[in-house]
Amino acid sequence: MSLRNSKVQIKMNKIVRGLLLLIALSSMPALLLAEQSTAPAIAPALQPRGAAPDKPASGAASDGIAPADAVWRKALPRDPEQATRAYLARVSPEFRARSDAYFEGQNWLILWATLYGLVMAWLLLARGRWAKVSRWAERMTSRRFLSALIVGAVYVAAIWLLSLPLTIYQGFFREHEYGMATQAFGPWFGEQLIGLGVGLVLDSPAIALIYLILRRAGRQGWLWGALAGIAILAFVTLIEPVYIDPLFNTYKPLADGPVKEAILSLARANGIPTDKVYQFDASRQTTRVSANVSGLLGTISIRLNDNLLRISLPEIRAVMAHEMGHYVLNHVVKHLVYFGLLFTGGFAFMQFGYGAVARRWGSGWNLGDHADIAGLPLMAALLSVFLFVTTPLTNNVIRIAEIEADLFGLNAAREPDGFAETALKLGKYRKLVPGHIEELIFFDHPSGYRRIYSAMRWKAENPARE
Numbered sequence: 001m002s003l004r005n006s007k008v009q010i011k012m013n014k015i016v017r018g019l020l021l022l023i024a025l026s027s028m029p030a031l032l033l034a035e036q037s038t039a040p041a042i043a044p045a046l047q048p049r050g051a052a053p054d055k056p057a058s059g060a061a062s063d064g065i066a067p068a069d070a071v072w073r074k075a076l077p078r079d080p081e082q083a084t085r086a087y088l089a090r091v092s093p094e095f096r097a098r099s100d101a102y103f104e105g106q107n108w109l110i111l112w113a114t115l116y117g118l119v120m121a122w123l124l125l126a127r128g129r130w131a132k133v134s135r136w137a138e139r140m141t142s143r144r145f146l147s148a149l150i151v152g153a154v155y156v157a158a159i160w161l162l163s164l165p166l167t168i169y170q171g172f173f174r175e176h177e178y179g180m181a182t183q184a185f186g187p188w189f190g191e192q193l194i195g196l197g198v199g200l201v202l203d204s205p206a207i208a209l210i211y212l213i214l215r216r217a218g219r220q221g222w223l224w225g226a227l228a229g230i231a232i233l234a235f236v237t238l239i240e241p242v243y244i245d246p247l248f249n250t251y252k253p254l255a256d257g258p259v260k261e262a263i264l265s266l267a268r269a270n271g272i273p274t275d276k277v278y279q280f281d282a283s284r285q286t287t288r289v290s291a292n293v294s295g296l297l298g299t300i301s302i303r304l305n306d307n308l309l310r311i312s313l314p315e316i317r318a319v320m321a322h323e324m325g326h327y328v329l330n331h332v333v334k335h336l337v338y339f340g341l342l343f344t345g346g347f348a349f350m351q352f353g354y355g356a357v358a359r360r361w362g363s364g365w366n367l368g369d370h371a372d373i374a375g376l377p378l379m380a381a382l383l384s385v386f387l388f389v390t391t392p393l394t395n396n397v398i399r400i401a402e403i404e405a406d407l408f409g410l411n412a413a414r415e416p417d418g419f420a421e422t423a424l425k426l427g428k429y430r431k432l433v434p435g436h437i438e439e440l441i442f443f444d445h446p447s448g449y450r451r452i453y454s455a456m457r458w459k460a461e462n463p464a465r466e
């Protein structure tokens, strides 16, 4: 699903991006942005440099993080709170201010994008515009699925075009402003076009399928629609690494050497049945780091981006053990269950909110009932409002899984300092020290403070393993 790599991180973007795709399919650029930002997903961003195993990895000094070495780590206080403070003290005030601004702006953008999406929906519905599109498609073919497919494709293209100004600001200019992006406008825009192509191929049939189900299911449409939604999400999650990701990046087997051997050793130790490790060239798009372990049966693979390869081996081990945690703890399946429940609520909200909104404001929209594809922009707008309001809930579900993967990773890699170092660098785009409530509402990953603290706590309880 396709958020492309605007976001970053170490994480499990798959699900979130899947959700986004589904939403994109139904609309709302806002939410897309959300995951890009979150991943939190899957959908990711560090700032590494020079490689060499066991090098302090803080080559990012120029970014506002003071370097540290083995001597510095040895002198760290045993007390987890004090050690965490020592890590955070390496970050310059300018770095913190920039990071806070980036992160907080991102949260505001979720709101602005949702509102922007509502305006787009209104533009498409007003004066019966969308009703005309759907009647036109119905005249082209008597096959209802085909005409819905046409309407879906027009919708995907229209939303892509209308949201382009926001996409360019958020995905290009803003990313450059904060030093995340490495791509010139031409190649970046080319990828947006590929994204449009992917949307046309995947989202149009998804829209047509959902409307087919809504028409047949009558009042139970919300339930069957949600089931279809989750099936589509699962399908896209499955095919994404193999068929979609390679449209944006080149994947090649990771060269033999200490990094590959360390990753495979972690995989063997944790029962991950694969010997396939790939690297991909994310550095041409972003400075963020990301990796994932995904696949089913014979397709299970470990993938990491080339930014990750530039940090120290302890950091790589810490990150990869976290990713393996998502796999071993079955987070994809658990998230599918969560999104199944969420979609059920979302489809019910769409179905039962549709009539109320159409009666109140839709006198000129020429809409039939909720199963009439002339109301697609309204259904998408309702879904976007539902997903916006439930964002804190979704953030918590995802963040809890991230905490689990963090703990798994600490135990598997036994690299508390590597993990803390990475968490510090991720502070480039995720606020390092938020308030407690702020973290509960806005964070889909633990904050830097929380992650470093959990690493230092682990370290204090495992003195022999330092």
Ligand SMILES: [Zn+2]
Pocket: 010, 011, 012, 322, 323, 326, 402, 405
């Ligand atoms: Zn994660």
